[in-house]
Amino acid sequence: MSNHFRQGIKNIPEICAHHGIRKVIIAPGSRNAPLIFAFTAQPEMECLSITDERSAAYFALGIALQASEAVALVCTSGTAVLNFAPAIAEAYYQNLPLIVFTADRPAEMIDQADGQTLRQTNIFGNYIKASFDLPVETIIDSDLDFSNRQVSQAVDTALSYPQGPVQINVPMREPIYTALPETHSNPKIIKTIAAQTIPTKESLDKLQKSWNKFEKKMVVFGVYPKNEKLNKLANQLANEPDVVVICENLSNIAGDKIITRPESFFSSLSNEEKISFKPDLLITIGHSVICKQLKLFLREQKPLEQWQFESSLPYIDTYKSLTTIIPGLAVDVLDEMPFGKAESSFSEKFQVQNQIIAKRHEAFVANAPISDMIAVTKLLELAPENTTLHLANSTSVRWTQLFPTRSDISYFCNRGTSGIDGSLSTAAGFAYVSKKPNVFLTGDLSFIYDSNGLWNNYIGNNIKIIVLNNNGGNIFRFIGDKQLMEKSLDFFTTPHKVKIKPLVEAYGLNYMACDKTESLERTMKEFFSTEKATVLEIFTDSDLNTENYKEYFENIRTPNP
Ligand SMILES: Cc1ncc(C[n+]2csc(CCOP(=O)(O)OP(=O)(O)O)c2C)c(N)n1
Incomplete structure (x- = not known):
């Protein structure tokens, strides 16, 4: 058999490189040998070798977090694949693009008492943005086109908003240890261009009207990587007398007027006091918060409206007050809103209580x-x-x-x-x-x-x-x-x-x-x-x-x- 049957595999790293992938973590094995040959031959690609698949996938997640780029993972067949699962679930809920290549046996060998074999198609089921299966061979052009297209689509899917992990299952027939083709087939690259979602003028006007109507506004940031623009915007909002901004440390937002210790803050209030801290409008941005006291407070002291920006999944109603979902990035949308000034002592009330907590905290840790x-x-x-x-x-x-x-x-x-x-x-x-x-x-x-x-x-x-x-x-x-x-x-x-x-x-x-x-x-x-x-x-x-x-x-x- 000519070695052209592996042209599809040879093309994978080149397609990945065109989509901006620069790092691949490879866990060792035999079935994935052709993938290893292909990735290690791609000049733009930095290949890292980590044996334990669970650790390898979390390591890839750490790179994706720091570098804000997609990272590829390669493993052999069998339980090796399942060991990627914890990090894939984490990447799914953190919206991080991992491109997961799982080497497999061809369909006719699955459940036939062969070694290191299990059912790998869509194996990550609920925790993957999409799963793709490549053809076993790419001897004919249409199979090669299909294989190239699947890889492009997979990477594109992982990178499109909201980002997330994808699986590319790669079934291969023997011989495994054979050289990849010399031919360069110039694979077609298909890419989705970056786009920005902003609500229509009509929707923004409606939001602005609501904003002006409420005198007590609370903005709660969830987990969010450091973002200077968002930090500036949060501080701008926190300077308004009718707005209080709450950020845990994982929001990576800080400033004099920001309440950064909500667990202590809401613990410090009696049930009667809590009533006067109730917001009319709640704006939530980003992923989850850890603070239990904040969740309890907001579920009891329900705001009249809640607007949610950028949740990892749609329809997350953590505080049971969700009324409006705003697509697009918070920085882009909030930037478009002029925000009316209002007379209010709402923010001041929070600042006073925050000072009290700071003093109590210092006194406690001193001894x-x-x-x-x-x-x-x-x-x-x-x-x-x-x-x-x-x-x-x-x-x-x-x-x-x-x-x-x-x-x-x-x-x-x-x-x-x-x-x-x-x-x-x-x-x-x-x-x-x-x-x-x-x-x-x-x-x-x-x-x-x-x-x-x-x-x-x-x-x-x-x-x-x-x-x-x-x-x-x-x-x-x-x-x-x-x-x-x-x-x-x-x-x-x-x-x-x-x-x-x-x-x-x-x-x-x-x-x-x-x-x-x-x-x-x-x-x-x-x-x-x-x-x-x-x-x-x-x-x-x-x-x-x-x-x-x-x-x-x-x-x-x-x-x-
Ligand atoms: C994979 C997994 N298994 C079990 C748990 C449940 N769990 C949460 S915290 C914890 C104990 C952690 O102990 P340690 O790392 O010593 O930290 P400490 O509680 O002392 O901060 C466990 C078992 C989990 N979160 N994840």
Whole structure:
């Protein structure tokens, strides 16, 4: 057989390169050999090799996040494919373009008791923007055209708004280990051009009228990567007397008048007080928020209208008050609106309460002994300028939300599906393409779970990892019912005997440790000044952390005079 039957596969990297893909993560295998030959021969393509598919896919997600570009993934057939699934689900809910090539056997060999074979067509089902199957061979021109078109369409689909992952299943017949054709077939490239959606003039006028009608407006930003234009716009809005802007640290928006600690803010209010903080109009932008107290507040104190910009899925009615969906990017649409000025004391009310919380917070942390909270206090004090801070689920991200957002830091967390299974790999992928210092803050379980994130040759010296080792999942002590969980607590928190030091050293990283309040600041300074990739393990007491968390909120809740 002539080797032209693989022309379609040979063309894949060239089509990807035309669509702007520059990086491909390859997990090893045999069935994917032709894909490996093709990608490694493409000059524009940087090929990275990562063995563990779960980690490889999260690593790709980290690159896609940092570089705002599509990243390709290649794996062999069988369970290798399924190991991509967690990161694909995360990419789906974070709207990140991963182009996932899964090598397969031809249809006649599926479910025929052959090795390393399972049903791969549309295997990611609910968590993929689209799935494509390439022809087994491309001997005739129409098959080759079809194969080229499928690849173009797949990449285009991943990149079109809202972005997301796509699967390209690539069935191949033996022989697998054979050279790709020499011929260059000039594959046709089909591309969708970038477009901008703006509501019609009529719709904008209607929005403007509503805007003018309401005296109490609240804008809530969800998870959003740093965006200077959006940050400026949020601060502009926050300066209006009738507008209050609420942003968790993951919104990457900060400013004097922005409420960046909603969990503390809404915890501090009594039920009677909450009534006077009720907005008439709620505007929500971007992905989800973590803050439970904000959700409870808004579900109780329902606004008259809610406008939603840019949700990852349509019809997300988190606060049960959704009335209007606005297509297009918030920056573009809000820019078009003149926003009338109004006399109002709505914003002022929030600012006063925010000052009260700030004082209570400072007083509390000033006296606390070594604990997760104090480690986070020091981290946010000492982290180098322009750090990218990656946060694991669950208390790592929650503790940091109790502190004011540092405007120079970029905050990230896998909140698409909130897994603990890929945070380290995501941070490692992100840091690999980042020129800034990257810090990953994690609990012990999340670190151990994804310690394979260190099993690759791309861990640079710009990554520093802090493990808050409180011997298990501390979060369950915060949220659970102590009495109810008493007999089965270990099944939630899962205490363990894993030694993190040898684990870190096995991967060749520096290791440091701290278990005393007195040495925390000095150790952390030293940690941030090391030039090598380093893990700092901070030992804390889970009972004390739990007490700390509860006392913190009791302190925040002190009745207002
Ligand atoms: C893949 C996955 N499995 C289980 C969970 C449920 N879960 C959420 S947080 C958590 C414990 C995390 O423990 P650790 O990493 O030590 O952090 P801590 O709770 O101490 O902050 C678990 C098991 C999850 N989010 N993702």
